[in-house]
Amino acid sequence: MLQVNLEQQGRAVADSRPRLIVLVGSLFFLSGFAALLYQIAWQRELFGWYGVDLDSVSAIVSVFMLGLGVGAMAGGWLADRFAQRRILIFSLIELTMGVFGFFSLDIVDGVGALLGADSLPRLVVLTFLVFVVPTCAMGATLPVLVTELVDITDNVGFSTGTLYFINTLGAAAGALAGGLVLLSLYGLDGVVAIAAVLNLSVSAVAYMGVSRPS
Numbered sequence: 001m002l003q004v005n006l007e008q009q010g011r012a013v014a015d016s017r018p019r020l021i022v023l024v025g026s027l028f029f030l031s032g033f034a035a036l037l038y039q040i041a042w043q044r045e046l047f048g049w050y051g052v053d054l055d056s057v058s059a060i061v062s063v064f065m066l067g068l069g070v071g072a073m074a075g076g077w078l079a080d081r082f083a084q085r086r087i088l089i090f091s092l093i094e095l096t097m098g099v100f101g102f103f104s105l106d107i108v109d110g111v112g113a114l115l116g117a118d119s120l121p122r123l124v125v126l127t128f129l130v131f132v133v134p135t136c137a138m139g140a141t142l143p144v145l146v147t148e149l150v151d152i153t154d155n156v157g158f159s160t161g162t163l164y165f166i167n168t169l170g171a172a173a174g175a176l177a178g179g180l181v182l183l184s185l186y187g188l189d190g191v192v193a194i195a196a197v198l199n200l201s202v203s204a205v206a207y208m209g210v211s212r213p214s
Contacts, residue, residue: 032170037195067135075140079147091206098199
């Protein structure tokens, strides 16, 4: 009887893996979609600080890449330190991004009003300080989910490649939809609101609907 129960549990775990992979992939697609909506909106809003030229675009992109890199290192540490709570961590990360997103344009406008004209190096540092939380949160999602998916699939290459592809696909879709459609229809406030709602929805689904097979 014990052997039969163990076999049934093993089949249940195996049957649940495709569902979990699809669900995690779908959530990560939406997360990447939202991230690029933010980047489009925030970059346009930050042009009020920098002006529109090659230096300003380079500075803004560099700040975002720095935040993503720092976040990726932090995410790897969290994934190892809290191995049984990775999905909860992912949910909290998405929640953080969504909450910040709702207030992000007001934050940029408020800081910009206090700042006025300033030198480029100080603007770069200030941009990083304003966006350190959301950009680090964005960077942390990949290592957290990759580590969790590795435990589900026992395949590092498949887990890393699949999630990176899905997130990049979501980011590309977000860039196209945001730049060509959503921005003209809803403006900066609307684009950021859509991204924030996506983050909060992903957070809620991850918290309620994704559980690690055991």
